[in-house]
Amino acid sequence: MIYPTPRAVILMGAGAAVALVVGVLTPSGWILGPAWIAVLALLLILDAARAGSRTALRLAEMEPLPAAVGRTGTLAFEVEFAGDGPRPTAVKAALAAEGRLGLAEESTTAAVQAGGARLVFDFRPERRGLSSLETLWVRWSGPLGLAFKQKVFDLGVAVPVLTDIQGVRDQAVKLFARDALFGAKAQVQLGEGSEFQALSDYRPGMDRRAIDWKQSARHASLLAKEFRTERNHNVIMALDCGRTASEPVDGMPRMDRFIHAALLLSYACLRSGDRAGLFAFDSEVRIDTGPLAGLNAIRTLQTLAARIDYSTQETNYTLALSSLSGKLKRRSLVVVFTDFTDSTAAELMIESVGRLLRRHLILFVMMRDEELESLAAAAPDEPEDVARSVVAAGLLRERNLVATRLRRMGAHIVEAAHGQVGPDVLNAYLDLKRRDLL
Template sequence: MIYPTRRAVAVMAAGAPVALVAALAAPHLWVIGAAWVLATAGLVLADVWLAPSPRGLRLSLTAPGALGMGAPGEAVVEAAFRGPRSPKLQVALGADARLGVEPARQTLRLGAEGDGRARMRLIPRRRGQAVFERLWARWRGPLGLAWVQRTDTLDQRTAITPDVQGVKDEALRMFTRDAPFGMKAQIDTGEGSDFNALKEFQTGMDLRSIDWKQSARHAKLIGREYRTERNHHVVLAIDSGRLMCSPLGGAPRVDRAINAALLLAFVSLKLGDRVRLFAFDAKPRISSGAAAGAQAFPLLQRLAASIDYTAEETNFTLGLNTLSGQLDRRALVVVFTDFADPTSAELMIENVARLLRTHLVMFVAFRDEELERIVDAAPETPEDVSRAVIAASLLKQRELVVSRLQRLGAWIVEAPAGRLGVELVNSYLAAKRRDLL
């Protein structure tokens, strides 16, 4: 693309007063204006001719494969001329609405070899797969009268994930011996059901671990040491339908579910279990294989980032039956979903009950603190009373659904959004200690 610079426009505009004065003084001199315009246009074309060719420019973009929400990143644009070159050029990077790019345009000065690089700040705005759509570069000719612009169409993607660094920090805090919630999140020995070794009984060990036959043989108390079982299957089933995309505490429910799911995935992989990610709304969207080892966490992170927001109603029958058909052994199925009333939850309960015949199901429920605040607030107007009555009715209906799930045998993990991940991990560890997986 070629277009005039401000200097060219100013030069052409400067000829207008001269042509006007000449035409007023001698009408036959009107051709001066036309000659000025033609001369300026000729200079612009000459500037284009002398400018470096767009074909001689090589552009490349280096961007991170994944970014976490709230954690800006950096993209590097590299430019290099082959043959004649311009001393500087301007570059701009275009991305979709999920990703902001700052600055919008940056001037790049080329070195002696005709190459240079520009660094641009990437600001994640919305979770999902962000697409870099276009890369622009433009430079002026030696006369400064014309811009020569090149536009490259891109299809480079960056996964915008939840706050993964926050997930890892939370997991590492839980893995320490002085965890703030009073529970050791990783204990390889002493917390499982697989026999590991015999050791001399020490204060603090469970009395039930004493091996009386070995104690009699050695004339001292000998205890059995157990280790945590490994290689269990943990399935993270995330509902991404309309209700899960509604906000809770300033963030969509599905984002909070993904944060909690990634925290559980991180801990499960560290403890040697296999983790599978499954997402569904009106139909199944994502179904990964069972991943093992800490090195599999980035894969789960990228898959979680691809769970998009949707306005479709959730089809529990299709989603959970598809998941059930993919599981060939007993697993811990963690269901992240939400419901509006007992009627809409009926199909969900029916399909969760079908899963419970073979698998251990943890149902993750968000405590709606906004409704609780409305119920607890002192009413000041009749409208406040109406709101409190409606909120209390919604909470009562929610409790009925949760109670039905508990009677069916599902584990209920209900917590405020900020503590959901921690409570979920604690429930997972409790299930492992009780050998329910």
């Protein structure tokens, strides 16, 4: 397709106005209008001829596009003008894609070098699922800037938006690097477990109950026992994937932030010799892997976690926790990733947790509600601000009350900012393991 550029339209309008004025002033000046139109049309045709052929424009085959929720990616198209004909100096492109992909800009401009151009689009997916690239428009102008040529490419390319596995791996490398100087706690094998490790000289500050009196008498030196943390524990990641978990937090659904933290904790558990399992639920149980062992199990957990869909159902804690309790045959650490928003659902959850705590260790993981905190702390400039602040403070108070009741029942709570959920829950797991509470 060939279109006149804004420059051509402006010249056409300006010439028509001048021709009208000249025609009014001089009777023979009317011919100036048609002559101007003919000259401009001729220039437009010549400009289009020198702009480059539409049939010569080729789109290179696309490589598989890795897309992960919450991670910024780059989408690049390679276009080339084949043959030895005229070529433009720059091209402009526009891309139509399914909204789930989260394009930062729908149009871009690239210079043509050696007959080709690279069209780059940045994107940041906000939700998992199947997205698609639909249409690519490429447009360029001639050397005079009077005529546009445009070619449309129907893409029809499916782009699955998956869990950010690379982000989990990067964070795991940082946290578990042997020579890391910064970050969260490094995993230690020595601790307050019950598995005997070795005898060592007693030093001031050590627990006197660890002194081995028989060996001390035999060696005529005060010796103490060192213990290591136990292995082969069951750690179950219970993910609440109900309606509230689908709400976005800083551009990413709460559920996906929980999934990233759960996968990071699963990697830590499998790496330390424990078993990890995935349990997802909303109004019913969606995924239940049971405890898995070995580092290779992380691939299974990643694949199943990517299948957790966004739900509009309310969370049924009673059904989920009762079902989980019935399937666990030995004492386990149950890490519940959820949020307390409904006081009625929280009451039912507390009742179910009480039965689960009789045999298992429970760790609740929730994100700080920074929006409610900001509303509660906002300066009351208008009457509406006072109402918002009171309502927000009431919701925070109910949330803290639920957390306090769970602590008194014996559950452990991790409340972290959305960017620190993974490291904080990992530190809590290592602390529970070191204290031999598993």
